[in-house]
Amino acid sequence: MKTVRFGLIGCGLMGREFASAAARWCHLLEAAARPQILAACSAHDTSLRWFRENVPSLTQTTLDYRELLQNPEVDVVYVAVPHHLHQEVCCAAIEAGKHLMGEKPFGIDREANEAILTAARRHPEVFVRCSSEFPFFPGIQRLCDLLEQNAFGRIIEANTGLLHSSDLDPHKPINWKRMVEFNGEYGVLGDLGMHALHVPLRAGWRPSNLRAVLSKIVKQRPDGRGNLVPCTTWDNGLLLMETLDPANGEPFPWTVKVQRIAPGHRNTWYTEVLGTRASARWSSANPRLLEVMHYTPGGEQKWEQIQTGYEPTFKAMTGAIFEFGFSDCMLQMWAAFLHELVHGKPLKRFAGCVTPEETALSHRLFTAALESQRQGATVALEDKC
Numbered sequence: 308m309k310t311v312r313f314g315l316i317g318c319g320l321m322g323r324e325f326a327s328a329a330a331r332w333c334h335l336l337e338a339a340a341r342p343q344i345l346a347a348c349s350a351h352d353t354s355l356r357w358f359r360e361n362v363p364s365l366t367q368t369t370l371d372y373r374e375l376l377q378n379p380e381v382d383v384v385y386v387a388v389p390h391h392l393h394q395e396v397c398c399a400a401i402e403a404g405k406h407l408m409g410e411k412p413f414g415i416d417r418e419a420n421e422a423i424l425t426a427a428r429r430h431p432e433v434f435v436r437c438s439s440e441f442p443f444f445p446g447i448q449r450l451c452d453l454l455e456q457n458a459f460g461r462i463i464e465a466n467t468g469l470l471h472s473s474d475l476d477p478h479k480p481i482n483w484k485r486m487v488e489f490n491g492e493y494g495v496l497g498d499l500g501m502h503a504l505h506v507p508l509r510a511g512w513r514p515s516n517l518r519a520v521l522s523k524i525v526k527q528r529p530d531g532r533g534n535l536v537p538c539t540t541w542d543n544g545l546l547l548m549e550t551l552d553p554a555n556g557e558p559f560p561w562t563v564k565v566q567r568i569a570p571g572h573r574n575t576w577y578t579e580v581l582g583t584r585a586s587a588r589w590s591s592a593n594p595r596l597l598e599v600m601h602y603t604p605g606g607e608q609k610w611e612q613i614q615t616g617y618e619p620t621f622k623a624m625t626g627a628i629f630e631f632g633f634s635d636c637m638l639q640m641w642a643a644f645l646h647e648l649v650h651g652k653p654l655k656r657f658a659g660c661v662t663p664e665e666t667a668l669s670h671r672l673f674t675a676a677l678e679s680q681r682q683g684a685t686v687a688l689e690d691k692c
Contacts, residue, residue, distance in 0.1 A: 308338065311645060312380055314346035314405070316372045316396055317387035318354040321410060321438070322347070325385055326362050328638045336622040338642050339649040342383075348375045372396055376403040383434075383648070386410060389489045390497060394419035401426040406434040408644055412497035412673070413437045413666035415490075420670045424663050434648045437661035439505040441469075441576045443639035445618040445631055446589040446597040447506065450578060451657035453599070454510050457554045459582025465512075465550070466579040468564035469502040470572040474525060474542060481528035487539040494521070494541030496673045499565040501661060502576055504672070507550075508665045509657055512561060514548035518685040519676035521545075524568050542568045546676055595630060620658040621646070 313329070315322045329342045346367035347358040355368045369375055375384070376399055383406040386396050393414045400407050401423070414420030427435045441447065453459060474485075483489035484498055491497050522543040527535040543566040550561040569575070577590040586600045597613045616627040619635065621642040643653060644660050653659030671688060679686045 309340040309649060310343050311340045311648065312382045313342050313344045314348070314367075314375045314378060314381040314384045315344060315358070315387070316348045316375060316384055316400070317410075318347055318349035318358060319387060321387040322385065323357060324634070324637050325387075325641065326358065327634065328641050330361075331638065334623050334625070334638060335642055336624060338621065339646040342641065342645065346375045346378050346381050348372045373399070376400060376405060382406060383408065389483050390415040390491045391489050394422050397423045398426040401430050401433050401435065404430065404433060406648060407436070408660070409435070409437050411437055411439065411501040411661070411666070412491070412493065412669065413661075413663070414670065415497070416492065417670040417674045420666055424667055427663050435663050436644055436647070436659075437501065437663070437666050438640065439501050439661045440633070440636040440640040441502055441591065442506050442509075442657060443620060443636045443643070444589075444591065444594055445615040446594060446613075447578060448618075448620055448657065449597055449613070449615065450580070450587045450589050451506060451510075453585060453587055454506075454580070455656055458585045458601075459580055459587075460584030461555060461557055461582060462552050462559040463581045463583065464559060464579075465507065465561045465581070466564070467503040467507060467561070467577065468566075469499045469574075469576045470564065470566045470569035471574040472567075472569050472572055473574075474567040475570060477525050478529060480531045481536055481538060485528060485538040485540055490540050492540075492677060493673045494544070495565050495567050496521075496541065496544050496676055499567070500544070500563070500673060501666070501669055503563045503565055504669050505661055505665070506578060506657065507561065508661075508668050509659075511553035512550050513553070513668075514550045514561065514672065514688055515558070516685050516687050517546055517548045517672065517675045517679055519544065519546050519679040521676065521680045542566070544676065546672070548672075594632075620654060 332341050343364050344362050348369050349355050384400045385408045387410045397409050521541040524542045530536045546563040548561045549558050575592045579588040588598050595614050598610050600610045617625045617629045617631050619639050647653050675686050
């Protein structure tokens with residue numbers, strides 16, 4: 308099996324998740340390549356300690372990402388840093404000839420995103436993708452199969468989103484995601500939006516107009532030093548978009564809901580598609596359950612409940628009767644990245660990481676959402692997104 312050598316820039320939670328996935332790579336049965344983490348970079352040496360203790364293949368740790376990019380042994384870099392650093396670090400990685408997996412939103416704003424895409428276009432030999440792990444749940448992969456088959460008929464309505472309550476507690480100290488200078492003006496849209504957009508954008512859905520309602524709910528938070536400081540990013544966002552179905556050109560309403568303050572939701576990612584021939588819905592609140600309704604004119608409207616098991620896109624050693632979880636999604640996402648890096652195409656349409664072009668579409672939507680919020684009105688999307 309081919310070994311691909313990685314460097315990590317940003318050693319927070321997502322960096323540790325990748326290191327954990329790499330450590331259990333033997334779980335996969337037919338992977339295209341194996342990741343080996345050789346280098347790690349963080350602005351804080353305390354973040355590097357965990358990697359020194361838990362990643363035996365590590366040969367370089369540094370506080371300067373430029374030193375990591377100069378390492379000739381590193382083939383790929385995973386950039387998981389705050390949003391305001393995306394443009395600088397991702398562009399530098401591409402210019403250094405390193406293949407890139409970047410974190411969402413792939414630039415703090417549309418200008419930064421375009422800079423990353425421009426760098427990628429200058430270096431077509433560099434493989435560039437953005438992370439998004441939730442579509443690798445078996446239930447959503449089955450729903451994606453229905454999209455692939457055009458099984459829904461004319462789409463009547465679609466709803467996607469990510470809801471959690473991590474910021475429900477007003478006493479939670481502020482962090483960089485509540486600060487516009489680090490997280491960006493998009494707020495929750497930039498932080499969570501790609502989770503709700505990945506599958507629809509891969510399906511070819513292209514909104515023609517958009518109405519956004521964005522909310523700042525907790526306006527001050529403790530700073531950890533006895534003071535209250537302003538929260539300057541959006542907590543919650545709701546988008547309603549008139550969208551064209553690429554299968555028939557017919558419009559349908561698509562709602563996207565992303566919330567950091569969603570009472571009762573620990574971390575709920577969901578997709579629902581209602582059509583004239585079939586409907587389907589799936590939620591990570593009950594990840595084994597996929598609900599599907601096939602409809603024939605004049606027939607019964609009956610929801611079928613399907614219990615999915617451990618049925619990953621990239622085969623693994625766990626038996627099908629067992630449950631699939633978030634760490635499995637991470638493993639599958641990285642298997643998808645390496646598969647496309649090695650073979651030049653995803654294993655199947657909905658089993659690939661987010662492309663740079665899809666990140667650009669997301670930024671067009673987020674920029675339009677900010678304009679809609681400012682105007683309090685529906686805004687048209689140029690070139691139908």
